[in-house]
Amino acid sequence: MTVQESDLNWRHRTPKTRLLLWLGWFLLVALFVWCWDLMTQNTLWVFVSDAPRAGADLLDRAFPPRWEYMDRLWKPLWDTINMATLGTLLGIIMAVPLAFLAATNTTPSRLILRPFALLCIVATRSINSLIWALLLVSILGPGLLAGILAIAFRSIGFIGKLLYEAIEETDVAQIEAITATGASRSQILNYGIVPQVLPAFFGISVFRWDINIRESAILGLVGAGGIGVQLQASMNVLAWPQVTLIILVVLATVVFSEWVSASVRKAVI
Template identity: 70%
Template sequence: MIPATVSSSSAPPRPWQHRTPRARLALWFGWLGLAALFVWCWQVMTKDTIWFFVTDAPTQAADIGSRMWPPRVSYLPELLWPLWDTLNMATLGTLLGVVLAVPVAFLAARNTTPSALVLRPAALFVIVGSRSINSLIWALLLVAILGPGVLAGVIAIGLRSVGFIGKLLYEAIEETDVRQVEAVTATGASSAQVLSYAIVPQVLPAFWGITVFRWDINIRESAILGLVGAGGLGLKLQSSLNVLAWPQVTMILIVILATVVLSEWISARVRAAII
């Protein structure tokens, strides 16, 4: 019996490829466009750069570093009161941010807002507006309005904190368990009672965690607001930089670093205990 011959029209299967030729070509053009964009951005950023100063930067950095060491420990007592101002600025600013952010968060959450067409967009606009302006810019504007001092720093920290606290809090409100809300509603509770007994208990741990986390961030931000006249350690840092007192600058940086590390430790412990 003559065996059947294999048809010459049947071709072997093509090997598997991760991308089609068209996809590889598009990816290649994408990387080419990204490289061209990088080169153009680099030219725009460096068109006014004086490269002599760039090449001389390591020498200048080593010179300033030698002047900054050792730190002037005798300057530490003069930093205690500015440090206290910095801590008060961060704490009071966080409290102000919480007071302003809580109603904004409940207005921005879909499940608690009384008006999804008017109040919710307005609350979201407040949150976005607060988050889009840095606390240093807020402090600069408020120092021009209120004058230099800790009050401008407190309000700047508070206005900046509204967006952060409000965003995280309204997301936590929207993620509450609907079954608990339905259970309380089924008892004939009013809207205020549903809010008090079904939503707030679920949100409370997240609220305290967000507040402590924001306080930790505000410690860092309030330490530099004195650069624009808002008081605290930043004011001492600015005055020391103006007179080129580099050992004092080192001492201020050490105090700021120690304060930030301590606030980070306290924040982590408190959030671990709450959450």
């Protein structure tokens, strides 16, 4: 058999591999159909077919925005920004020690303190800020304090995880050089590890603040204060022009926070 003939007989996959591949695709399609049927079994399709008309009617009533309502949004908007900022700062204060306890190269105890720190990081990251707000509003009552704590608890897991991973990725050679000078453990931490993770720390913190601006805007829906309270009140009375204005204000605030976040990360990283 010549080289040209062997090339013509070459196949990318064996018949058994192709059969298994087609079987896998068939099972995937069957799973999708089953999930779709399960999710839509209680769907009233008459409402779905009427959705375009209802959506167009809602947009018609929502525009133009009620610009004179802006005078009542400045204070809630300021509360929302403060909620995100204070919650982020409080989350940083609690996350930084947990990150150093969770990192394998800085923890003083791998058997006790590290598992405890990892448990705290995973637990706080697993619960959404809206759930935290619901729990805290039921305990502390409605207001900004519940929102600040909800943002803080949610931020612990995010900041803690990214920061302890950054700590573990520090340059070992630089740490060994400082250790060779006879430096103490605290000096190794201050001069060998902290300078390396500081740019990542600033980037993570500002990025989390940017996320918290968006999350704090909706916490008012469950009574945690901020501009979400005005959004909920406007939706309850079907004041759609006010809802449109609030959405535009939130959008502008998020765009501004994104610009600040990108500028800070560019400056420090």
